[in-house]
Amino acid sequence: MIIYIEGNIGTGKSTFVDLLTNYLCNFDDIGKYKPILIQEPVDEWLKTFDADGKNILEKFYENQDRWAFTFQMNSFISRAYRIQQTQESVKDSDDTREPLFLIERSIYTDRHCFAKNCYESGKMTKLEYDVYCKWNDWLSEQFKLKADAYIYLRCPPEENVHRITKRSRDGECGIPLEYLRLLHEHHDSWMGKEKETIPVLTIDAIKNFLDTSVMDNIFEELCDFVHSLD
Numbered sequence: 093m094i095i096y097i098e099g100n101i102g103t104g105k106s107t108f109v110d111l112l113t114n115y116l117c118n119f120d121d122i123g124k125y126k127p128i129l130i131q132e133p134v135d136e137w138l139k140t141f142d143a144d145g146k147n148i149l150e151k152f153y154e155n156q157d158r159w160a161f162t163f164q165m166n167s168f169i170s171r172a173y174r175i176q177q178t179q180e181s182v183k184d185s186d187d188t189r190e191p192l193f194l195i196e197r198s199i200y201t202d203r204h205c206f207a208k209n210c211y212e213s214g215k216m217t218k219l220e221y222d223v224y225c226k227w228n229d230w231l232s233e234q235f236k237l238k239a240d241a242y243i244y245l246r247c248p249p250e251e252n253v254h255r256i257t258k259r260s261r262d263g264e265c266g267i268p269l270e271y272l273r274l275l276h277e278h279h280d281s282w283m284g285k286e287k288e289t290i291p292v293l294t295i296d297a298i299k300n301f302l303d304t305s306v307m308d309n310i311f312e313e314l315c316d317f318v319h320s321l322d
Contacts, residue, residue: 096198099245100275102252103297109196111301115311125192130178132196133170160215164207168199172231203228205278239290241321244283247297249273293317
């Protein structure tokens with residue numbers, strides 16, 4: 093089973109996944125499933141450098157008109173690769189439970205939010221977007237990446253700005269509020285369509301995930317959600 097954890101930039105996905113790791117390590121009763129967390133491959137992006145020493149994330153945010161297609165292609169390919177590698181690594185496990193992959197962002201976020209926004213704002217040409225969508229479709233089918241469910245961490249764009257500034261990740265400084273608002277609208281629209289056919293658990297991400305009582309309640313809600321998918 094595959095459940096994707098979705099949300100805008102600065103919503104708290106990485107914090108949420110890190111905390112979820114601790115919960116799953118100490119809580120083994122999630123039914124017939126063996127939970128496996130897969131984080132977004134940001135670490136790989138930060139190590140992908142151009143000749144000038146700047147990584148691909150920095151290049152994208154410095155000049156989206158030039159780097160949108162390159163970054164978006166790299167983004168969904170690196171996601172698919174990390175998932176495929178993780179799936180291969182658990183095939184020989186002695187654990188008889190069904191793997192439950194909880195994955196930070198999907199290639200569908202890339203397509204329906206980030207790449208779509210680049211195309212609509214003129215940062216990707218029609219030709220680039222068509223090529224992008226073709227390969228996105230192929231990888232989705234080839235590696236069987238379709239979602240069984242989604243967890244949507246929903247957060248106001250104004251709060252996203254505050255959190256992005258606070259974490260100070262290389263390449264993300266100065267992301268404009270308007271850009272985050274557009275991505276927020278794309279996330280809302282996309283999740284609204286997905287939940288017509290696929291279960292979506294929406295979590296109010298304005299909450300403080302570092303508050304133990306908050307995460308306790310969220311984890312209980314998540315377990316109930318997973319059991320409802322059986």
